[in-house]
Amino acid sequence: MREAQIQLRVMCSNDDEYVSEEDVWVLYKDREEWADVTPLTQDDGPNAVVKIAYTDAFTDVYDYFRAVVASGEMSERALELTEDAINMNAANYTVWQYRRKILKHLGSDLKKELAFCREMIEMNPKNYQVWHHRRVIVDWLKDASKELRLTEMIFSQDAKNYHAWEYRQWVLRTFKLFDGELDYVDRLLEEDVRNNSAWNQRHFTITQTTGFTPDVIQREVHYVKKAIEKVVNNESPWSYLRGVVQHCDGRMGSVGDLENWCRQMYEGGQRSPYLLTFIIDLMEDKMEHEPDLRPSVLKHCLQICICLATEHDQIRQEYWRYIGRNLSHRFGA
Amino acid sequence: MAEEELWCNHVRQNKDKFRDEGVSTVSSIDQARVETSVEDKYSSYLDMKDMDGQEQPRLHRGRHIAYLKKGLTSLSDRFTSLDASRPWLVYWCVHALELLGVQLSKEEAAGVVEFLGKCQNPNGGFGGGPGQYSHLAPTYAAVNALVIIGTPQALQLINRSTLVEFLRSMRTEEGSFRMHEGGELDIRGVYCAVSVARLTNVATESLFANTVHWIMRCQSYEGGFSGAPGMEAHGGYTFCGLAALTLLHAHHLCHTPALLRWAANRQMKYEGGFQGRTNKLVDGCYSFWQGGLFPILHTLLAQEDVANLSTERWMFNQEALQEYLLLCCQHSRGGLIDKPGKASDFYHTCYTLSGMSVAQHFTSTARHRTLVTGPKDNELIPTHALYNVGVEAAVSATQYFNSLPVPIASSPASQTEAGDATDVQDTDKQTTTATKPSCTCDTTQVKT
Numbered sequence: 001m002r003e004a005q006i007q008l009r010v011m012c013s014n015d016d017e018y019v020s021e022e023d024v025w026v027l028y029k030d031r032e033e034w035a036d037v038t039p040l041t042q043d044d045g046p047n048a049v050v051k052i053a054y055t056d057a058f059t060d061v062y063d064y065f066r067a068v069v070a071s072g073e074m075s076e077r078a079l080e081l082t083e084d085a086i087n088m089n090a091a092n093y094t095v096w097q098y099r100r101k102i103l104k105h106l107g108s109d110l111k112k113e114l115a116f117c118r119e120m121i122e123m124n125p126k127n128y129q130v131w132h133h134r135r136v137i138v139d140w141l142k143d144a145s146k147e148l149r150l151t152e153m154i155f156s157q158d159a160k161n162y163h164a165w166e167y168r169q170w171v172l173r174t175f176k177l178f179d180g181e182l183d184y185v186d187r188l189l190e191e192d193v194r195n196n197s198a199w200n201q202r203h204f205t206i207t208q209t210t211g212f213t214p215d216v217i218q219r220e221v222h223y224v225k226k227a228i229e230k231v232v233n234n235e236s237p238w239s240y241l242r243g244v245v246q247h248c249d250g251r252m253g254s255v256g257d258l259e260n261w262c263r264q265m266y267e268g269g270q271r272s273p274y275l276l277t278f279i280i281d282l283m284e285d286k287m288e289h290e291p292d293l294r295p296s297v298l299k300h301c302l303q304i305c306i307c308l309a310t311e312h313d314q315i316r317q318e319y320w321r322y323i324g325r326n327l328s329h330r331f332g333a
Numbered sequence: 334m335a336e337e338e339l340w341c342n343h344v345r346q347n348k349d350k351f352r353d354e355g356v357s358t359v360s361s362i363d364q365a366r367v368e369t370s371v372e373d374k375y376s377s378y379l380d381m382k383d384m385d386g387q388e389q390p391r392l393h394r395g396r397h398i399a400y401l402k403k404g405l406t407s408l409s410d411r412f413t414s415l416d417a418s419r420p421w422l423v424y425w426c427v428h429a430l431e432l433l434g435v436q437l438s439k440e441e442a443a444g445v446v447e448f449l450g451k452c453q454n455p456n457g458g459f460g461g462g463p464g465q466y467s468h469l470a471p472t473y474a475a476v477n478a479l480v481i482i483g484t485p486q487a488l489q490l491i492n493r494s495t496l497v498e499f500l501r502s503m504r505t506e507e508g509s510f511r512m513h514e515g516g517e518l519d520i521r522g523v524y525c526a527v528s529v530a531r532l533t534n535v536a537t538e539s540l541f542a543n544t545v546h547w548i549m550r551c552q553s554y555e556g557g558f559s560g561a562p563g564m565e566a567h568g569g570y571t572f573c574g575l576a577a578l579t580l581l582h583a584h585h586l587c588h589t590p591a592l593l594r595w596a597a598n599r600q601m602k603y604e605g606g607f608q609g610r611t612n613k614l615v616d617g618c619y620s621f622w623q624g625g626l627f628p629i630l631h632t633l634l635a636q637e638d639v640a641n642l643s644t645e646r647w648m649f650n651q652e653a654l655q656e657y658l659l660l661c662c663q664h665s666r667g668g669l670i671d672k673p674g675k676a677s678d679f680y681h682t683c684y685t686l687s688g689m690s691v692a693q694h695f696t697s698t699a700r701h702r703t704l705v706t707g708p709k710d711n712e713l714i715p716t717h718a719l720y721n722v723g724v725e726a727a728v729s730a731t732q733y734f735n736s737l738p739v740p741i742a743s744s745p746a747s748q749t750e751a752g753d754a755t756d757v758q759d760t761d762k763q764t765t766t767a768t769k770p771s772c773t774c775d776t777t778q779v780k781t
């Protein structure tokens with residue numbers, strides 16, 4: 001049956017009407033070892049809507065799956081049946097859940113299950129069920145030795161796969177595997193400094209390990225400044241910078257000489273909206289803390305809002321106008 | 334007639350194109366590729382317009398309606414991968430048709446109600462198809478579809494007392510929600526549970542105790558919300574987080590300026606549509622997930638900063654979004670799409686149209702203003718930003734369910750906690766008869 005299953009997978013992953021040339025697939029209703037089971041058809045009712053034109057093989061497998069669930073059978077053959085059902089639709093959470101019940105009931109070899117699950121992940125990397133299944137199995141096994149590498153393999157194809165990142169965070173947290181995580185994030189940012197998932201992971205890793213202590217803040221501000229100097233018009237590090245300085249006890253501009261650094265870029269002619277936005281944030285911080293400076297700072301602030309609204313960030317015109325009104329309201333005379 | 338220049342004329346100036354500053358990466362290459370395909374769409378439209386004058390960007394209503402009607406009836410075997418999402422397919426089609434102003438025939442409506450009845454389980458909630466375990470996502474989709482249909486049969490199909498038992502069984506100790514028995518846990522679960530509980534008036538204080546604090550753990554340093562604490566801010570999850578917080582009357586916990594900034598920055602300056610995350614690509618479906626944040630944010634800000642708010646517009650470029658959808662996201666054979674070059678599907682058709690509806694209708698306490706790009710009959714019906722069903726459907730369903738008592742929980746721990754659900758839109762709220770005044774689920778109790 002192995003070969004048949006591979007055929008079937010090809011069919012599903014292409015989501016085309018590919019028909020197997022070798023007629024190795026035997027319908028469950030024609031299998032002797034299933035003769036004792038009466039298939040259970042789907043009760044769609046007489047006037048079904050969103051009626052899917054299932055293939056015969058699909059209907060057959062799911063008719064037997066329904067029968068097995070109805071009778072509560074938890075056997076080896078039922079386990080194999082769930083594998084066929086999953087191959088035909090990996091998003092059927094009922095099948096996955098029933099499969100877990102069987103695995104538990106039979107005390108099955110979970111290492112084997114991980115291998116199956118890995119194949120499923122490789123074929124359906126953006127499916128909720130496959131990642132959740134992996135999490136449950138790894139949690140039962142209490143062995144996460146292969147997990148970071150698995151996600152890295154997925155990231156080599158799509159470095160922003162949300163499911164894979166969520167899974168990786170769970171693994172890191174549950175099994176305390178943070179050693180080396182910042183280096184990994186470094187490598188990803190080296191490859192693509194615009195990878196926002198990697199920036200987020202940087203924030204996550206620090207939060208979960210050292211926290212944003214004054215030393216760490218210094219180090220991170222230095223790191224992020226380097227990244228911005230490489231590519232200025234890149235929103236990710238600017239956001240990250242804001243995330244880091246939020247943890248300062250004192251003033252926003254007090255760390256890493258950010259005010260001068262921004263001014264130099266500005267005076268050098270840089271008009272990236274992210275730079276301008278950050279300058280507004282610094283000025284807002286200043287107005288909060290030094291009421292005496294408000295009139296002059298506010299004036300400058302509002303000028304930048306106008307430049308953003310009319311020139312450098314026109315698409316966000318409504319937003320910048322609102323920000324301008326809000327700032328004058330809060331800090332005006 | 335003299336009209337204002339279309340926003341998409343900006344492509345002729347090349348000013349807003351992405352510049353990689355000499356550092357080419359996967360992200361910048363993908364972005365440049367999408368801009369080229371969008372530029373093709375806008376330019377060929379503008380060139381045609383120059384040649385033969387008047388034609389404004391038009392919504393191909395007829396084609397989309399045919400596509401949706403066909404989908405609502407039957408689907409090819411390519412849809413097998415959605416066999417565990419059939420109530421979703423129903424909702425996507427029914428809601429998109431609703432937005433297009435199409436009323437289902439009596440027979441069609443009856444067929445939908447009957448089919449969703451087959452998906453409802455005796456232990457409460459709806460599964461992805463007949464005989465499948467109950468799951469919060471199809472439960473949300475089924476309830477929304479029934480609310481849109483709005484007939485007594487549709488609304489009465491929902492078994493509210495088993496529904497609330499199902500919701501309760503999905504709740505975790507910390508106040509988050511699993512999607513199904515033994516299933517994954519993320520912010521979608523919270524939103525689906527809160528949304529159906531509010532709509533059908535089964536929410537109680539105990540059902541959502543601490544939920545708002547769990548949601549708040551998902552607001553990331555970027556300002557948007559993530560699927561689970563620690564993850565990256567994301568459009569779909571941000572909508573779930575903000576809508577759920579608002580429905581639980583706990584929006585004051587949210588860091589609004591950071592969220593507003595994040596949301597405003599998701600609109601693409603070249604394409605006009607929204608991206609889902611920072612440095613990702615434009616995608617039509619985020620027209621609603623991101624665009625839908627603005628009406629909610631507007632309502633929240635009106636409570637603290639009304640003097641500075643616009644009384645005319647949302648805080649995103651409504652014209653740019655409509656042009657992206659009309660010129661780049663309509664498939665020639667019907668249905669709408671993610672971005673040029675993609676095939677249409679029901680999910681994208683539903684959420685692009687939902688986003689278009691948000692972009693067309695500005696509503697504040699003081700006024701309603703429509704801002705329709707293209708001919709007048711491009712106008713869609715307004716959608717309720719928290720539930721994403723038509724406003725009228727939401728209001729009448731809320732009125733109906735609020736006239737019914739909140740089901741009393743069968744578990745002893747929560748026996749005294751049933752309370753009345755307050756609708757955010759301030760539709761007629763009627764006090765339920767089955768509850769004591771001291772334990773109603775009012776704002777102050779939920780938000781602590």
Ligand SMILES: [Zn+2]
Binds near residue numbers: 616617671681
């Ligand atoms: Zn999409």
